[in-house]
Amino acid sequence: MTDWYRDKKILLAVSGGIAAYKAAELTRLLIKQGAQVRVMMTQAAQAFIPAKTLAILSQNPVLTDASWQRDGDTVDHVAWANWANLILVVPATANLIGKIAQGLADDVVSTTIMASRADKVLAPAMNDGMWASPALQRNISQLKADDWLIIDPVTGFLAEGYEGTGRLADLNDIVNQLPIRLLARVDNILKDKQVVITAGGTQEALDPVRYLTNRSSGKMGYALAEAAAERGAQVILIATVKRPVPYGVKLIKVSDTQSMLGAVESYLPGASVFIAAAAVSDFRPVQLAKNKIKKMPGQTSWQLALTLNPDILATVGQAKKPQQVVVGFAAETQNLADNAQKKLASKGADMIVANDVSDQAAGFNSNDNAVILFIKNQSPQTVALADKLVIARKIIDQTMALLASKVLE
Template sequence: MALSNKHILLIISGGIAAYKSLDLIRRLKERGAKVTPVMTRGAQEFVTPLAVGALSATHVFTELFSRQDEQDVGHIRLARDCDLVLVAPATADLLAKMANGMADDLASTVLLATDRPVLVAPAMNPKMWEAKATKRNIATLKSDGIAFIGPMAGEMAEKGEAGVGRMAEALQIAEAVEHLLDDAPKPLKGKTAIVTSGPTHEPIDPVRYIANRSSGQQGHAIAAALAKLGAEVTLVSGPVTIPDPAGVTTIHVERAEEMRDAVLGKLPSDIAVFVAAVADWRVASSSEQKIKKQPGDAPPALQLTENPDILKTVGHHEKRPRLVIGFAAETQNVEDNGRAKLQRKGADMIVANDVSPETGIMGGARNQVKIISASGVDAWLDLSKTEVAERLAALIAERLT
């Protein structure tokens, strides 16, 4: 199991998302981890130590000044006798304490005393997440080496509230823990990588846009696979409904021009993998107001203009990465079109696939690809998108090491 013999100290702080900690404990344990919970007083207002202890099958620590737990300076023992400290949920209050070195309860004292890796899963109202004070605290914690997972966008507990602030789901957090504690060889350590993923949305008016059926699954999997091999990965993602991969810095964009700017802003880099299905065209002048349909009127004519070719731009850039890989989503003549794209774009490799509707590849969980390079063509047949990502990451590592 991925977390066998790993000891996780789970700090649960006081927010409505504390209920998710119950599922999180289960997910960590099914991966083989030992989980020791610490609960703040606020957390106990949302879930009980009895429920947490029943799932963790261990003692739940709640008080700094406990005669029983502190007879051997228990807070120091908790801080050191683990492989990783996980804070889920991490409230704005606890993040502020961490950033400012406060230690006025068991949770904050343990966090100040630990010398182990720390992963936090923030959860709070979107306005609190966007507050200047919270942003300052997050910047401080990141500079101190604290790892983050989330928060995610979605509906809040408060009626009518939505935005970024939801705690990451238990499976996402468990994957992030696995990533941080993964002691497998890291052949790409010290290398930087840029990966693009998903579709782009090119606005017609405030309501409508031009897009495609890309789900982002393949691009996100490649970003995760590169990070697993030790690369410092920036994922530039168009609008998708899947979560950001663990261990990766994600930049969210909508339009092709935004994606280009984000990519160029991350150069120089060692690796660039262009998986995103970028729209070839955009509306030359999108309407600021919704285009209304009028009885008897002909459909409005859309004047299109070409979007920037991000792969070609980077493939011929003065700061060109050492390894540039593009994707070719085709519906016919897959290999021929892939070869032509290899030459035209200045890429080192093209990963070509047939995305005809009957294949189920676009939006599906599996893929069949052809790796086209100057040395020939290699066919990878009927693999999961995760398997494609892992094989491609291994190939990249082989090329660069």
């Protein structure tokens, strides 16, 4: 495990939801990692867990409205805000999220948060209806724009007694993800790094006018190139199809699998990330006819002999350097999860993005996509149907986290 926590002064803000009791275990986990922890609580939080418990576990007095308002010569919200180099709001109520997003400061927690220049992270926990509400989602978008790192709630058994999305992320996941996600985001780990992406369906020539191909439009690969370029990466897009090239992206046009592999291999040594989004043909015609193939008089059928193409993802996966991140795609029409897990193991990839291309609303040629991200030693993450650029940004975020975890190793 990383020693990232060793020099961290973490101010844990606890707000008033059922999951407030989990702040006790989180405090213990953070201290075990070597962090210094202080806790502040809203009035509502104190109905769910006594301040005394958190004072004992954090080995520090807890900041509450009562202690803040006490007569004295200290301005607690400023002193505590300046002490922290990380503010962690766990659990974050819908109410507190709304207050921070709107810039309200009417109690000790919201005031201290506003006064602090530290990195800020929050993990919401609430009923699924509250999480899905437009007002809450609007506030979350605002906080992201204000540079907050949001650790999304997960789908699971809610306090209300049924399954839904709104449950606080697993505490160990929060502790493990925090350094990686902050390092990836705050230090923008992709800046000036070379990212090589393939896009589009390969075209395997039969003769000068015909080729074998597939329904891939290249939209997902182009969206990934745009999302990586947004983060400051130097993107090499090796594509079989021409679309508007996003700013900051260098396009290398290829046609078949062999020429795509050649281009990939020439750029790979300088690359930090390789993303295989192209739909590569497994086979190609054994022979490329010099002239257009003609039908013979009386001919009623034709057997086309094919030979195996090189496997670009597996070739890169086997040759990759320890600090390179390799991402593959699995376009499947059945057994999506099984096939993606197998691909993760067999291709030497760090992440497989699986999409069900039999779904008309997503996959090939559509502007939208819905995917599941499979990452070694992590539970699969479902990314719901959205514009391909939105999906691409999620994939790039996750790729940045993988890159950061390699740096931290």
